[in-house]
Amino acid sequence: MLKSTAIALAAVAFAAPALAEMSDEQQVLNAINNVGYFAEQGDWDQVAAQFHPEGAVLDYTSYANASAGTSADLPTLLPAEIVAAWQTVLPGYDRTHHLMGTESVSVDGDTATTTANIYATHILENEGEDTWIFIGDYQHELEKTDDGWKITFMRANLRAQFANENLPALATERVAAGNN
Amino acid sequence: MSVEITNSVSRFFASVDRCDWPAVQALMTEQFHVDYSSYGGGPASEVSPEGLTAAWAGFLPYFDSVHHQIGNLIVEQNGDTAEVRCHGMASHFIAEHPGGDLQFVVGTYDLELKRDGADWKLSSMRFNFKYASGNQTLAAEAQRRAAEANSETSNA
Numbered sequence: 255m256l257k258s259t260a261i262a263l264a265a266v267a268f269a270a271p272a273l274a275e276m277s278d279e280q281q282v283l284n285a286i287n288n289v290g291y292f293a294e295q296g297d298w299d300q301v302a303a304q305f306h307p308e309g310a311v312l313d314y315t316s317y318a319n320a321s322a323g324t325s326a327d328l329p330t331l332l333p334a335e336i337v338a339a340w341q342t343v344l345p346g347y348d349r350t351h352h353l354m355g356t357e358s359v360s361v362d363g364d365t366a367t368t369t370a371n372i373y374a375t376h377i378l379e380n381e382g383e384d385t386w387i388f389i390g391d392y393q394h395e396l397e398k399t400d401d402g403w404k405i406t407f408m409r410a411n412l413r414a415q416f417a418n419e420n421l422p423a424l425a426t427e428r429v430a431a432g433n434n
Numbered sequence: 435m436s437v438e439i440t441n442s443v444s445r446f447f448a449s450v451d452r453c454d455w456p457a458v459q460a461l462m463t464e465q466f467h468v469d470y471s472s473y474g475g476g477p478a479s480e481v482s483p484e485g486l487t488a489a490w491a492g493f494l495p496y497f498d499s500v501h502h503q504i505g506n507l508i509v510e511q512n513g514d515t516a517e518v519r520c521h522g523m524a525s526h527f528i529a530e531h532p533g534g535d536l537q538f539v540v541g542t543y544d545l546e547l548k549r550d551g552a553d554w555k556l557s558s559m560r561f562n563f564k565y566a567s568g569n570q571t572l573a574a575e576a577q578r579r580a581a582e583a584n585s586e587t588s589n590a
Contacts, residue, residue: 349564
């Protein structure tokens with residue numbers, strides 16, 4: 255009995271260091287940075303895994319053409335619903351690059367808030383200009399779960415968009431037509 | 435304990451932008467794996483800090499300025515090693531160059547770091563090219579300037 259407990263404790267001690275060495279602040283930043291990183295690669299399971307399994311509020315009310323989070327009552331969406339909405343448009347681009355920076359993070363017990371700037375470039379070759387750029391800022395709230403930090407709230411504040419503003423519509427059409 | 439890791443990554447790119455090669459070398463392990471194959475850089479190879487920075491020193495200073503905007507650092511630490519994935523947007527600038535004075539080279543980086551005493555040093559760097567925009571002739575102009583500077587040196 256004593257021996258098996260000792261082995262179990264040793265196993266826990268052995269498994270824990272990788273996560274324990276990482277500051278909560280970096281684990282929080284990893285979660286919000288992973289969203290864009292994996293969305294760009296089309297790894298939707300990994301995108302969904304960054305959100306709280308019980309759901310998150312997405313607030314894209316600053317950008318009426320967003321595929322999710324535009325409704326004023328800000329419903330809680332399940333991770334699967336969030337990635338399903340994003341999959342109606344993002345895979346339609348040739349490439350996207352969600353460059354974030356200017357990040358701040360504050361951890362308070364099992365909750366965290368972050369702010370970040372976002373400079374998102376979307377590229378889709380077409381008869382017109384092939385680039386659309388979304389510039390703004392993000393605010394996230396996260397909760398610490400047994401499975402790490404998960405996003406419970408994500409707001410995108412559009413500051414400016416430029417180049418070809420018709421690109422999201424073209425990308426959506428391309429996904430709908432199955433040409434991506 | 436992660437800020438030491440992200441500091442090393444930030445200082446590495448900032449030192450490249452300043453063309454401060456001793457500072458860049460000090461942030462690298464003696465054996466360094468570099469892979470720019472996604473951007474026409476030839477196959478991945480093992481290089482020394484001096485070898486890699488000598489190659490960069492023969493090219494990057496011949497732009498008027500170079501700016502690596504790095505963001506979205508995702509850090510996975512495992513004891514004395516760490517992997518960092520990040521986004522990057524490199525701006526290359528040559529004033530008043532015909533066709534435009536700016537070129538952007540955009541992609542992500544996969545980096546590996548090793549703990550060396552109190553320091554974290556980069557041991558591997560792979561660039562995953564996504565797209566380039568702006569004036570694509572700027573790199574050729576930087577190479578032309580480098581060749582010119584070289585021939586002046588050898589004539590001297």
